[in-house]
Amino acid sequence: MTVTARVRSSELRQTGTVTKNRARRRRIDAWKAFLYVVPALAFSLTFLIVPTFQTAWYSFYNWNGLSAATWAGVQNYVNIVQDEKLRDSFLHVGVLVVFYSFIPIVIALLLTMVISRAHALRGMSFYRTVLFLPQVIASVVVATTWLSIYSPNGLLNTALRGVGLDSLTKVWLGDFSTALVSVGFVGTWLNVGLCLVLFLSGVGNVQPELFEAARLDGASSLQEFFGITLPALRGQITVALTLTVVSSLKTFDLVYITTRGGPGDATTVPAYEAYNRAFNSGQVGSAASVAVVLTIGILIITALIGRLQPKETE
Amino acid sequence: MKISLPEKLVTYLVLTFFAAFALVPLLGVVITAVTPSSTSGGFQIPRSIDLGNFVEAWNRGHFASYLLSSITVVVAVVVITTVLSVLAGFAFARLRFFGSNIIFFVILAGLLLPAEAFIIPLYYNLRSAHITDSYWALILPQVAQSLAFGIFWMRNQFMTFPNEVIEAARLDGASDLRTLWQIIVPPSAPSIMTMCLLISMWTWNEFLIPLVMVTRDDLRTAPLGLAFFQGQHATDYALLAAAGIIIAAPIVILYFFLQKRFISGMLGGISSR
Numbered sequence: 001m002t003v004t005a006r007v008r009s010s011e012l013r014q015t016g017t018v019t020k021n022r023a024r025r026r027r028i029d030a031w032k033a034f035l036y037v038v039p040a041l042a043f044s045l046t047f048l049i050v051p052t053f054q055t056a057w058y059s060f061y062n063w064n065g066l067s068a069a070t071w072a073g074v075q076n077y078v079n080i081v082q083d084e085k086l087r088d089s090f091l092h093v094g095v096l097v098v099f100y101s102f103i104p105i106v107i108a109l110l111l112t113m114v115i116s117r118a119h120a121l122r123g124m125s126f127y128r129t130v131l132f133l134p135q136v137i138a139s140v141v142v143a144t145t146w147l148s149i150y151s152p153n154g155l156l157n158t159a160l161r162g163v164g165l166d167s168l169t170k171v172w173l174g175d176f177s178t179a180l181v182s183v184g185f186v187g188t189w190l191n192v193g194l195c196l197v198l199f200l201s202g203v204g205n206v207q208p209e210l211f212e213a214a215r216l217d218g219a220s221s222l223q224e225f226f227g228i229t230l231p232a233l234r235g236q237i238t239v240a241l242t243l244t245v246v247s248s249l250k251t252f253d254l255v256y257i258t259t260r261g262g263p264g265d266a267t268t269v270p271a272y273e274a275y276n277r278a279f280n281s282g283q284v285g286s287a288a289s290v291a292v293v294l295t296i297g298i299l300i301i302t303a304l305i306g307r308l309q310p311k312e313t314e
Numbered sequence: 315m316k317i318s319l320p321e322k323l324v325t326y327l328v329l330t331f332f333a334a335f336a337l338v339p340l341l342g343v344v345i346t347a348v349t350p351s352s353t354s355g356g357f358q359i360p361r362s363i364d365l366g367n368f369v370e371a372w373n374r375g376h377f378a379s380y381l382l383s384s385i386t387v388v389v390a391v392v393v394i395t396t397v398l399s400v401l402a403g404f405a406f407a408r409l410r411f412f413g414s415n416i417i418f419f420v421i422l423a424g425l426l427l428p429a430e431a432f433i434i435p436l437y438y439n440l441r442s443a444h445i446t447d448s449y450w451a452l453i454l455p456q457v458a459q460s461l462a463f464g465i466f467w468m469r470n471q472f473m474t475f476p477n478e479v480i481e482a483a484r485l486d487g488a489s490d491l492r493t494l495w496q497i498i499v500p501p502s503a504p505s506i507m508t509m510c511l512l513i514s515m516w517t518w519n520e521f522l523i524p525l526v527m528v529t530r531d532d533l534r535t536a537p538l539g540l541a542f543f544q545g546q547h548a549t550d551y552a553l554l555a556a557a558g559i560i561i562a563a564p565i566v567i568l569y570f571f572l573q574k575r576f577i578s579g580m581l582g583g584i585s586s587r
Contacts, residue, residue: 030412032490036405037417040398040461044421047436047458052427054435065438111332115325123326129573130333133340136569136576138519140537141558144544145343148357148551155342158357193336198581239581250428253521257541271430278434279526288434295431302426 052295058288065284076289086290089268092180093249096269099184100191100248105240108195112203112233113225116211119204128200131193143257146186147173150258173259179266186254187247195240202236203229238309242302249298270294347555357551367556371543375557379532380539383452384518387535390453391517392510395460399509402461403468404494408480418469424462429522437526451527452535456520460513471505472498508579511572515565536561 059076063069080086118124134142149155150172157169172182206228214224252271255261261268261276270290278287346357350364371377405411406418436455440446445454475498483493499506524538534542540554540561547553569576 029490030410033405033409033411033414036409037402037414037421040402040421040465041417043398043454043458043461044424047455048424048427048432048462049420051432051435051439054439055431058435111328115328117321118325118329121322121325124329125573127329127333128577129570130336131329132573132577133566133569134336135580136515136565137340137562138521138537138540138565140519140521140540141562144540144554144558145339147544148346148555149339149342151549151551153357154551155339155357189335189339192332196332197577201581246428250430252430253537256521256525257544271428274430274434275522275526279437284434291430291434295428298428299426 055288055291055295058285059292061285063284064282065278066282069285072285076286077293079286080289080293085265085268086270086273086286088265089270089273089290090293092267092269093251095180096184096187096248096251097245099181100187100251101241101244103188104191104195104244105237107192108199108240109230109233109237111196112199112229113221115200116203116225116229119200124200128197132197133193134190135194139253140257142186142190143254146182146189146254147258150182173267174263176263176266179259179263183251183254183258183267186258187244187251191244191247194243198236198240199233202233206232234308234310238305241305241308245301245305246298249294249301343555343558346551347559349552367552368560371553371556371560374547374553375539375543376531376534377536377539377557377560380534380536381560383533384536386449387452387456388514388517390449391456391460392513394453394457395464395513396506396510398457398461399464399468400494400499400506402465404472404490404498406465406469407472407475409490418465421462421465424459425466429459433522433526440527447528447530447533449533452524452533455523455527456517460517464509464513467505467509468502471502475502508575511568511575512579515568515576518565 058069060072060074061069062072062075080090118127151157152169152171156172160166160168170178172178210228211224214228219227250271251269252275255267255269255272256275259267261272271294274287274290274294276287277283277290342357345359347367348363348365350362350366402421406414437446440451440455445451479497480493483497488497518535519537520535521537521541524533524535525541528534528538540557543557544554
């Protein structure tokens with residue numbers, strides 16, 4: 001802003017005259033500037049913002065999607081705490097966060113400690129491409145892939161039998177004790193590569209002299225990690241946390257394709273409950289309240305993680 | 315910087331292990347897809363390669379129609395989003411107007427809001443407008459979602475554009491719009507390209523919006539088609555694998571050619587949020 005102001009004033013000095021015409025033209029310019037953003041704003045308001053407020057409105061009603069809605073007060077929200085199925089759906093997300101976010105970040109950090117200078121190696125671009133690959137595959141395809149891997153005669157059970165561990169074979173997605181963990185592990189598979197690529201590129205930005213100096217001073221690799229690598233990666237860790245935690249909270253496609261929340265309610269998640277209640281079981285108000293809680297949760301967590309972000313990152 | 319031989323070996327070992335971790339499930343899909351359907355009682359290394367599954371999946375699954383529908387939606391979303399993002403991104407980066415901060419924040423909200431936040435009323439609104447079960451219901455909401463990213467991306471790009479060039483064009487009497495299209499957009503083409511790639515990928519892979527908005531078979535996009543196909547052929551994993559490959563292939567091929575743009579865009583776009 002100040003730059004434009006300075007340029008403007010120098011421009012004025014050049015022309016030498018400040019006329020009323022110019023002031024009027026600037027006011028017209030301001031209106032024209034408005035026109036540049038109006039279409040985008042209209043899209044945003046019509047399809048995202050207004051419906052979001054409507055969701056909040058819906059959540060105070062009982063409505064089956066067809067007949068007249070009746071006022072429900074906060075009952076739908078009370079149900080989220082009292083209804084075991086809904087409460088569990090939020091607890092399941094807690095488990096998924098561990099698999100989607102915590103485990104990939106810890107693994108990737110440990111690996112970054114061991115291979116901190118991988119970015120300088122030949123062939124790194126190939127590895128980066130492969131590690132990042134799961135991120136670009138449609139979630140529905142990822143889901144059918146793992147559905148097949150976890151199937152009774154799928155890759156996983158076949159491999160277990162191949163090494164003589166027949167006793168461990170299971171119907172992974174059909175078993176109450178393993179279904180949620182199996183879904184979560186897909187998240188680990190998705191995100192380990194993402195975190196690793198992110199952290200290795202972050203370490204690549206550290207000046208090599210820092211590491212050289214630390215080694216000359218006789219720092220152990222552990223000291224090097226906590227003294228140099230970890231602080232340098234703060235920005236990348238924040239990004240990884242945001243991406244992975246938000247993606248775990250939003251889990252829908254994977255559950256819809258692989259388990260539909262089953263067996264029983266063992267793998268149901270809020271996004272699936274919101275969808276299922278709104279469009280299948282005629283509990284639109286309840287669905288909206290789940291959506292509201294999920295949205296607020298995502299906004300709060302994003303804001304909290306954002307506070308970890310160092311200010312000077314680009 | 316010299317890296318000692320043991321360190322190199324360990325590094326390659328770790329990288330290879332995790333690359334394999336990423337690849338094994340995908341290779342499993344490819345192998346399953348070329349296993350002759352008659353023998354596919356379970357996962358096995360096939361003795362012969364059979365591409366019949368692709369043909370059968372293609373024909374039985376109406377994938378020609380699904381892919382066409384996906385392409386239509388992606389092209390429309392990318393074109394509309396790009397034009398509107400360039401315009402708005404320019405205004406936010408270069409023009410001063412009343413309320414610009416508030417408007418920017420409102421549009422940016424689209425980056426934070428999960429689809430669950432708005433999809434339920436949106437469905438009923440669009441149904442009242444009689445445009446569910448049409449391309450509009452697939453295209454318009456996804457434009458709104460993509461705009462949040464697109465405007466943010468273009469604004470960042472345009473803010474780094476050298477001021478002197480723009481002022482020079484202004485002094486020559488060029489209007490804002492002309493300055494934008496003739497002076498600013500051409501050198502920004504690579505960054506616009508990256509934005510188009512990312513939006514294409516997200517739109518191609520989108521599942522929830524098509525799932526909610528359309529029921530007509532000829533409107534189903536590729537991922538929705540796959541989900542539907544899976545519902546019908548639940549345990550025919552060879553067919554499912556072939557169908558999955560057909561759907562993932564366009565984006566994966568693009569990715570292999572343009573991986574740098576994908577990776578830097580996906581990581582950079584979010585990290586600078």
